[in-house]
Amino acid sequence: MKNTFTSALPDAQGYFGEYGGSFIPEPLQVIMDDITASYLEIRQEPGFIEELGRLYKHYVGRPSPIFHAESLSASCGADIYLKREDLNHTGAHKINHCLGEALLAKKMGKKKLIAETGAGQHGVALATAAALVGLECDIYMGEVDMKKEHPNVVRMHILGARVIPATHGRKTLKEAVDAAFEGYMNDPVNQFYAIGSVVGPHPFPMMVRDFQSIVGNEAREQFQEMTGALPDNVVACVGGGSNALGIFTAFLDDSSVQLHGVEPAGRSLEVDGEHAATMTKGKPGVMHGFKSYMLQDEQGEPMEVYSVASGLDYPSVGPQHSYLKDIGRVNYSSVDDREAIDAFFSLSRQEGIIPAVESAHAVAYAMKMGLGGEKGSILVNLSGRGDKDIDFVVEHYGREYGIT
Known part of the structure:
Protein backbone atom coordinates (compact mmCIF):
# COMPACT_ATOMS: atom_id res chain seq x y z
CA MET A 1 0.00 0.00 0.00
CA LYS A 2 1.38 3.39 -0.91
CA ASN A 3 1.70 6.06 1.76
CA THR A 4 -1.37 8.22 1.25
CA PHE A 5 -1.32 9.90 4.67
CA THR A 6 -0.88 13.42 3.29
CA SER A 7 -3.22 16.39 3.35
CA ALA A 8 -3.00 20.14 3.78
CA LEU A 9 -5.69 20.00 6.46
CA PRO A 10 -6.09 20.07 9.36
CA ASP A 11 -3.58 22.58 10.69
CA ALA A 12 -1.30 21.79 13.63
CA GLN A 13 -4.10 22.51 16.12
CA GLY A 14 -6.50 20.20 14.31
CA TYR A 15 -8.64 22.83 12.58
CA PHE A 16 -10.32 22.55 9.20
CA GLY A 17 -11.01 26.23 8.71
CA GLU A 18 -12.94 27.17 11.86
CA TYR A 19 -13.96 23.59 12.69
CA GLY A 20 -12.27 20.86 14.68
CA GLY A 21 -9.72 21.60 17.38
CA TYR A 59 -6.91 -10.03 6.45
CA VAL A 60 -9.51 -7.51 5.27
CA GLY A 61 -9.53 -8.66 1.64
CA ARG A 62 -8.66 -5.36 0.00
CA PRO A 63 -8.94 -3.99 -2.56
CA SER A 64 -12.72 -4.11 -2.39
CA PRO A 65 -14.18 -4.22 -5.92
CA ILE A 66 -16.35 -1.78 -7.83
CA PHE A 67 -19.54 -3.28 -9.26
CA HIS A 68 -21.68 -1.79 -12.03
CA ALA A 69 -25.27 -2.19 -10.79
CA GLU A 70 -26.83 -2.60 -14.23
CA SER A 71 -30.32 -3.70 -13.16
CA LEU A 72 -30.65 -0.93 -10.58
CA SER A 73 -29.31 1.55 -13.12
CA ALA A 74 -31.87 0.51 -15.71
CA SER A 75 -34.74 0.82 -13.23
CA CYS A 76 -34.01 4.44 -12.36
CA GLY A 77 -32.31 5.74 -15.48
CA ALA A 78 -28.95 6.30 -13.81
CA ASP A 79 -25.54 4.73 -14.30
CA ILE A 80 -24.81 3.46 -10.79
CA TYR A 81 -21.61 1.84 -9.58
CA LEU A 82 -20.97 0.49 -6.07
CA LYS A 83 -17.70 0.54 -4.12
CA ARG A 84 -18.15 -2.75 -2.29
CA GLU A 85 -16.92 -2.00 1.25
CA ASP A 86 -19.62 -4.43 2.37
CA LEU A 87 -17.29 -7.23 1.22
CA ASN A 88 -14.59 -6.35 3.76
CA HIS A 89 -13.91 -8.68 6.67
CA THR A 90 -16.46 -7.74 9.39
CA GLY A 91 -18.83 -6.34 6.74
CA ALA A 92 -18.10 -2.62 6.55
CA HIS A 93 -15.53 0.11 6.06
CA MET A 206 -7.48 13.49 10.78
CA MET A 207 -6.38 10.01 11.78
CA VAL A 208 -9.63 8.19 10.95
CA ARG A 209 -9.85 10.05 7.63
CA ASP A 210 -6.29 9.03 6.78
CA PHE A 211 -6.95 5.37 7.45
CA GLN A 212 -10.21 5.48 5.50
CA SER A 213 -8.65 7.27 2.52
CA ILE A 214 -7.71 3.88 1.07
CA VAL A 215 -11.35 3.57 -0.04
CA GLY A 216 -11.18 6.58 -2.36
CA ASN A 217 -7.63 5.88 -3.51
CA GLU A 218 -8.70 2.43 -4.65
CA ALA A 219 -11.97 3.64 -6.14
CA ARG A 220 -10.37 6.42 -8.18
CA GLU A 221 -7.94 4.01 -9.82
CA GLN A 222 -10.51 1.23 -10.26
CA PHE A 223 -13.16 3.47 -11.81
CA GLN A 224 -10.74 4.88 -14.37
CA GLU A 225 -9.53 1.39 -15.20
CA MET A 226 -13.12 0.18 -15.60
CA THR A 227 -14.57 3.11 -17.55
CA GLY A 228 -11.66 5.20 -18.82
CA ALA A 229 -12.86 8.25 -16.89
CA LEU A 230 -13.56 9.59 -13.42
CA PRO A 231 -17.11 9.30 -12.05
CA ASP A 232 -19.34 12.31 -12.55
CA ASN A 233 -20.76 11.90 -9.05
CA VAL A 234 -19.62 10.25 -5.81
CA VAL A 235 -22.28 9.56 -3.16
CA ALA A 236 -21.94 8.43 0.47
CA CYS A 237 -24.11 8.44 3.58
CA VAL A 238 -23.09 10.79 6.41
CA GLY A 239 -23.53 10.27 10.14
CA GLY A 240 -20.18 11.09 11.70
CA GLY A 241 -18.85 10.90 8.18
CA SER A 242 -15.95 8.41 8.03
CA ASN A 243 -17.06 6.41 5.01
CA ALA A 244 -17.89 9.60 3.13
CA LEU A 245 -14.50 11.22 3.74
CA GLY A 246 -12.90 7.87 3.00
CA ILE A 247 -14.13 8.01 -0.57
CA PHE A 248 -14.38 11.81 -1.03
CA THR A 249 -10.74 12.57 -0.14
CA ALA A 250 -9.29 11.11 -3.34
CA PHE A 251 -11.63 13.26 -5.47
CA LEU A 252 -11.49 16.60 -3.64
CA ASP A 253 -9.17 18.14 -6.23
CA ASP A 254 -11.17 16.85 -9.21
CA SER A 255 -13.51 19.69 -10.10
CA SER A 256 -15.35 17.50 -12.62
CA VAL A 257 -16.49 15.13 -9.84
CA GLN A 258 -19.54 16.22 -7.84
CA LEU A 259 -19.53 14.98 -4.24
CA HIS A 260 -22.79 14.24 -2.39
CA GLY A 261 -23.14 13.54 1.34
CA VAL A 262 -26.49 12.02 2.33
CA GLU A 263 -27.87 12.57 5.83
CA PRO A 264 -30.83 10.89 7.55
CA ALA A 265 -34.08 12.88 7.33
CA GLY A 266 -35.64 10.23 9.57
CA ARG A 267 -39.40 10.44 10.05
CA SER A 268 -39.57 14.18 9.41
CA LEU A 269 -37.01 16.81 8.54
CA GLU A 270 -39.31 19.49 9.96
CA VAL A 271 -39.71 18.05 13.47
CA ASP A 272 -36.92 18.32 16.04
CA GLY A 273 -35.91 14.93 17.35
CA GLU A 274 -37.29 13.09 14.33
CA HIS A 275 -34.17 13.30 12.13
CA ALA A 276 -30.37 13.54 12.33
CA ALA A 277 -29.71 15.91 9.43
CA THR A 278 -26.92 17.89 11.06
CA MET A 279 -25.63 19.68 7.98
CA THR A 280 -29.13 20.49 6.75
CA LYS A 281 -30.63 21.78 9.99
CA GLY A 282 -27.73 22.39 12.39
CA LYS A 283 -25.36 25.24 13.19
CA PRO A 284 -21.80 25.44 14.54
CA GLY A 285 -21.25 24.35 18.13
CA VAL A 286 -18.96 22.33 20.39
CA MET A 287 -19.68 18.75 21.43
CA HIS A 288 -17.59 15.73 22.41
CA GLY A 289 -14.38 17.77 22.30
CA PHE A 290 -14.58 19.36 18.84
CA LYS A 291 -16.29 22.19 16.98
CA SER A 292 -18.55 21.39 14.05
CA TYR A 293 -22.10 21.72 12.82
CA MET A 294 -24.46 20.22 15.36
CA LEU A 295 -28.15 19.94 16.10
CA GLN A 296 -28.62 22.00 19.26
CA ASP A 297 -31.29 23.66 21.33
CA GLU A 298 -31.46 27.34 22.31
CA GLN A 299 -29.02 26.69 25.17
CA GLY A 300 -26.49 25.11 22.84
CA GLU A 301 -27.09 21.59 24.18
CA PRO A 302 -27.23 18.64 21.74
CA MET A 303 -30.74 17.86 20.56
CA GLU A 304 -32.25 14.42 20.51
CA VAL A 305 -31.94 12.82 17.09
CA TYR A 306 -33.38 9.84 15.27
CA SER A 307 -32.75 7.68 12.21
CA VAL A 308 -33.89 4.24 11.12
CA ALA A 309 -30.13 3.62 10.71
CA SER A 310 -28.44 3.29 14.10
CA GLY A 311 -25.09 4.35 12.68
CA LEU A 312 -26.40 7.71 11.47
CA ASP A 313 -28.28 9.05 14.51
CA TYR A 314 -25.61 11.43 15.81
CA PRO A 315 -26.28 15.15 16.49
CA SER A 316 -22.97 16.36 15.07
CA VAL A 317 -20.67 15.54 12.14
CA GLY A 318 -16.96 15.42 11.41
CA PRO A 319 -15.37 18.89 11.30
CA GLN A 320 -13.92 18.43 7.82
CA HIS A 321 -17.44 17.89 6.52
CA SER A 322 -18.47 21.23 8.00
CA TYR A 323 -15.54 22.89 6.25
CA LEU A 324 -16.39 21.20 2.94
CA LYS A 325 -20.00 22.36 3.29
CA ASP A 326 -18.98 25.97 3.91
CA ILE A 327 -16.62 26.13 0.94
CA GLY A 328 -19.24 24.46 -1.27
CA ARG A 329 -17.13 21.46 -2.29
CA VAL A 330 -19.67 18.86 -1.12
CA ASN A 331 -23.43 18.94 -1.58
CA TYR A 332 -25.19 17.72 1.56
CA SER A 333 -28.75 16.44 1.17
CA SER A 334 -31.02 14.08 3.08
CA VAL A 335 -33.05 10.91 2.59
CA ASP A 336 -35.88 9.82 4.88
CA ASP A 337 -36.57 6.43 6.44
CA ARG A 338 -39.06 5.40 3.78
CA GLU A 339 -36.70 6.18 0.89
CA ALA A 340 -33.86 4.33 2.61
CA ILE A 341 -35.94 1.20 3.23
CA ASP A 342 -37.24 1.25 -0.35
CA ALA A 343 -33.63 1.41 -1.56
CA PHE A 344 -32.68 -1.41 0.83
CA PHE A 345 -35.19 -3.70 -0.86
CA SER A 346 -34.53 -2.40 -4.37
CA LEU A 347 -30.82 -3.19 -4.19
CA SER A 348 -31.51 -6.54 -2.53
CA ARG A 349 -34.04 -7.66 -5.12
CA GLN A 350 -32.50 -6.17 -8.26
CA GLU A 351 -28.83 -6.90 -7.63
CA GLY A 352 -28.77 -9.58 -4.92
CA ILE A 353 -26.91 -7.26 -2.53
CA ILE A 354 -28.40 -6.62 0.92
CA PRO A 355 -26.99 -3.26 2.09
CA ALA A 356 -26.68 -1.83 5.56
CA VAL A 357 -29.55 0.57 6.22
CA GLU A 358 -26.94 3.31 6.59
CA SER A 359 -25.61 2.64 3.08
CA ALA A 360 -29.17 2.39 1.76
CA HIS A 361 -29.47 6.15 2.31
CA ALA A 362 -26.72 6.69 -0.28
CA VAL A 363 -28.29 4.16 -2.65
CA ALA A 364 -31.64 5.95 -2.30
CA TYR A 365 -30.07 9.28 -3.18
CA ALA A 366 -28.37 7.81 -6.25
CA MET A 367 -31.71 6.37 -7.37
CA LYS A 368 -33.36 9.78 -6.89
CA MET A 369 -30.62 11.38 -8.99
CA GLY A 370 -31.36 8.95 -11.81
CA LEU A 371 -35.11 9.41 -11.61
CA GLY A 372 -34.51 13.16 -11.53
CA GLY A 373 -32.73 13.05 -14.87
CA GLU A 374 -29.04 12.68 -13.92
CA LYS A 375 -27.30 11.14 -16.95
CA GLY A 376 -23.75 11.03 -15.61
CA SER A 377 -22.11 8.15 -13.76
CA ILE A 378 -22.74 7.78 -10.02
CA LEU A 379 -20.29 5.98 -7.73
CA VAL A 380 -21.88 5.00 -4.40
CA ASN A 381 -19.79 4.01 -1.40
CA LEU A 382 -21.66 0.91 -0.23
CA SER A 383 -20.10 1.20 3.20
CA GLY A 384 -21.59 -1.90 4.82
CA ARG A 385 -23.76 -4.95 4.40
CA GLY A 386 -27.16 -5.57 5.93
CA ASP A 387 -26.65 -8.75 7.96
CA LYS A 388 -27.04 -6.74 11.14
CA ASP A 389 -30.28 -5.12 9.95
CA ILE A 390 -32.35 -7.95 8.54
CA ASP A 391 -34.22 -8.87 11.75
CA PHE A 392 -35.16 -5.23 12.41
CA VAL A 393 -36.16 -4.53 8.81
CA VAL A 394 -38.30 -7.65 8.52
CA GLU A 395 -40.00 -6.98 11.86
CA HIS A 396 -40.91 -3.39 11.02
CA TYR A 397 -41.26 -3.40 7.23
CA GLY A 398 -41.45 -7.01 6.12
CA ARG A 399 -45.21 -7.22 5.47
CA GLU A 400 -45.07 -4.25 3.12
CA TYR A 401 -42.57 -6.15 0.97
CA GLY A 402 -44.28 -9.53 1.06
CA ILE A 403 -42.33 -11.06 3.95
CA THR A 404 -44.55 -12.70 6.57
Missing part, protein backbone atom coordinates in the same frame (compact mmCIF):
# COMPACT_ATOMS: atom_id res chain seq x y z
CA SER A 22 -9.64 20.03 20.82
CA PHE A 23 -12.00 21.15 23.59
CA ILE A 24 -11.09 18.81 26.42
CA PRO A 25 -9.73 19.05 30.00
CA GLU A 26 -6.01 19.83 30.28
CA PRO A 27 -5.04 16.43 31.79
CA LEU A 28 -6.69 14.67 28.84
CA GLN A 29 -5.08 17.10 26.40
CA VAL A 30 -1.68 15.83 27.52
CA ILE A 31 -2.78 12.32 26.55
CA MET A 32 -4.15 13.56 23.21
CA ASP A 33 -0.90 15.35 22.46
CA ASP A 34 0.95 12.08 23.04
CA ILE A 35 -1.43 10.26 20.66
CA THR A 36 -0.96 13.00 18.06
CA ALA A 37 2.82 12.84 18.27
CA SER A 38 2.81 9.04 18.12
CA TYR A 39 0.50 8.98 15.13
CA LEU A 40 2.43 11.63 13.18
CA GLU A 41 5.59 9.62 13.77
CA ILE A 42 4.20 6.16 13.05
CA ARG A 43 2.39 7.10 9.85
CA GLN A 44 5.78 7.82 8.28
CA GLU A 45 7.34 4.50 9.34
CA PRO A 46 7.75 2.06 6.44
CA GLY A 47 7.24 -0.86 8.82
CA PHE A 48 3.87 0.43 10.00
CA ILE A 49 2.72 1.21 6.46
CA GLU A 50 3.80 -2.24 5.25
CA GLU A 51 2.11 -4.02 8.17
CA LEU A 52 -1.16 -2.15 7.65
CA GLY A 53 -1.00 -2.83 3.93
CA ARG A 54 -0.40 -6.53 4.57
CA LEU A 55 -3.44 -6.71 6.86
CA TYR A 56 -5.60 -4.80 4.39
CA LYS A 57 -4.71 -7.30 1.66
CA HIS A 58 -4.57 -10.62 3.48
CA LYS A 94 -14.94 0.36 9.82
CA ILE A 95 -12.21 -2.29 9.81
CA ASN A 96 -9.97 0.11 7.83
CA HIS A 97 -9.42 2.54 10.68
CA CYS A 98 -9.85 0.02 13.50
CA LEU A 99 -6.77 -1.89 12.37
CA GLY A 100 -4.79 1.34 12.18
CA GLU A 101 -5.91 2.48 15.62
CA ALA A 102 -5.25 -0.95 17.15
CA LEU A 103 -1.71 -1.09 15.74
CA LEU A 104 -1.05 2.44 17.03
CA ALA A 105 -2.41 1.60 20.49
CA LYS A 106 -0.26 -1.53 20.65
CA LYS A 107 2.87 0.39 19.70
CA MET A 108 2.05 3.02 22.36
CA GLY A 109 1.89 0.32 25.03
CA LYS A 110 -1.84 0.63 25.73
CA LYS A 111 -3.60 -2.29 27.41
CA LYS A 112 -7.20 -1.78 26.31
CA LEU A 113 -9.15 -0.43 23.35
CA ILE A 114 -12.34 1.42 24.20
CA ALA A 115 -15.01 2.75 21.86
CA GLU A 116 -18.64 3.60 21.19
CA THR A 117 -20.76 2.01 18.50
CA GLY A 118 -24.17 2.74 16.98
CA ALA A 119 -25.05 0.09 14.41
CA GLY A 120 -22.40 -2.17 15.91
CA GLN A 121 -20.11 -2.26 12.87
CA HIS A 122 -17.41 -0.19 14.52
CA GLY A 123 -17.74 -2.29 17.66
CA VAL A 124 -17.38 -5.54 15.73
CA ALA A 125 -14.42 -4.18 13.76
CA LEU A 126 -12.66 -2.92 16.86
CA ALA A 127 -13.30 -6.15 18.77
CA THR A 128 -11.85 -7.98 15.77
CA ALA A 129 -8.75 -5.77 15.70
CA ALA A 130 -8.32 -6.09 19.48
CA ALA A 131 -8.41 -9.88 19.24
CA LEU A 132 -5.89 -9.77 16.40
CA VAL A 133 -3.31 -7.62 18.21
CA GLY A 134 -3.96 -9.01 21.71
CA LEU A 135 -5.61 -6.11 23.55
CA GLU A 136 -8.63 -5.99 25.84
CA CYS A 137 -11.71 -4.28 24.42
CA ASP A 138 -14.70 -2.43 25.91
CA ILE A 139 -17.52 -1.33 23.59
CA TYR A 140 -20.22 1.09 24.74
CA MET A 141 -23.54 0.80 22.92
CA GLY A 142 -26.95 2.35 23.46
CA GLU A 143 -29.44 -0.05 25.02
CA VAL A 144 -31.91 0.59 22.19
CA ASP A 145 -29.26 -0.17 19.59
CA MET A 146 -28.21 -3.33 21.41
CA LYS A 147 -31.71 -4.71 20.88
CA LYS A 148 -31.98 -3.38 17.35
CA GLU A 149 -28.59 -4.68 16.23
CA HIS A 150 -28.48 -7.85 18.34
CA PRO A 151 -26.44 -9.93 15.83
CA ASN A 152 -23.54 -7.50 16.15
CA VAL A 153 -23.74 -7.60 19.95
CA VAL A 154 -23.36 -11.38 19.77
CA ARG A 155 -20.38 -11.03 17.42
CA MET A 156 -18.65 -8.65 19.82
CA HIS A 157 -19.13 -11.08 22.70
CA ILE A 158 -17.79 -13.98 20.63
CA LEU A 159 -14.71 -11.90 19.77
CA GLY A 160 -14.02 -11.39 23.47
CA ALA A 161 -15.14 -7.79 23.90
CA ARG A 162 -17.16 -6.49 26.82
CA VAL A 163 -20.32 -4.72 25.58
CA ILE A 164 -21.49 -2.06 28.04
CA PRO A 165 -25.01 -0.63 27.62
CA ALA A 166 -25.66 3.13 27.67
CA THR A 167 -28.94 3.45 29.54
CA HIS A 168 -29.55 7.21 29.69
CA GLY A 169 -31.34 9.58 27.28
CA ARG A 170 -32.50 7.96 24.07
CA LYS A 171 -30.07 5.10 24.67
CA THR A 172 -28.57 5.35 21.18
CA LEU A 173 -25.30 6.55 19.61
CA LYS A 174 -24.92 9.95 21.28
CA GLU A 175 -25.40 8.36 24.70
CA ALA A 176 -22.92 5.62 23.81
CA VAL A 177 -20.32 8.30 23.04
CA ASP A 178 -21.06 9.99 26.39
CA ALA A 179 -20.61 6.71 28.24
CA ALA A 180 -17.44 5.80 26.35
CA PHE A 181 -15.84 9.17 27.18
CA GLU A 182 -16.72 8.66 30.83
CA GLY A 183 -15.21 5.17 30.77
CA TYR A 184 -12.11 6.45 29.02
CA MET A 185 -11.55 9.17 31.61
CA ASN A 186 -11.28 6.51 34.31
CA ASP A 187 -7.90 5.45 32.89
CA PRO A 188 -6.73 7.39 29.85
CA VAL A 189 -3.13 6.27 30.39
CA ASN A 190 -3.70 2.55 29.81
CA GLN A 191 -6.75 2.77 27.56
CA PHE A 192 -6.90 3.96 23.96
CA TYR A 193 -10.20 5.49 22.86
CA ALA A 194 -10.53 4.29 19.26
CA ILE A 195 -13.12 6.80 18.05
CA GLY A 196 -15.37 5.28 15.41
CA SER A 197 -15.65 8.15 12.94
CA VAL A 198 -14.03 11.41 11.80
CA VAL A 199 -15.23 13.13 14.98
CA GLY A 200 -13.85 13.95 18.42
CA PRO A 201 -10.84 16.04 19.45
CA HIS A 202 -7.71 16.28 17.30
CA PRO A 203 -6.07 14.02 16.05
CA PHE A 204 -9.03 11.65 15.50
CA PRO A 205 -10.81 13.46 12.63
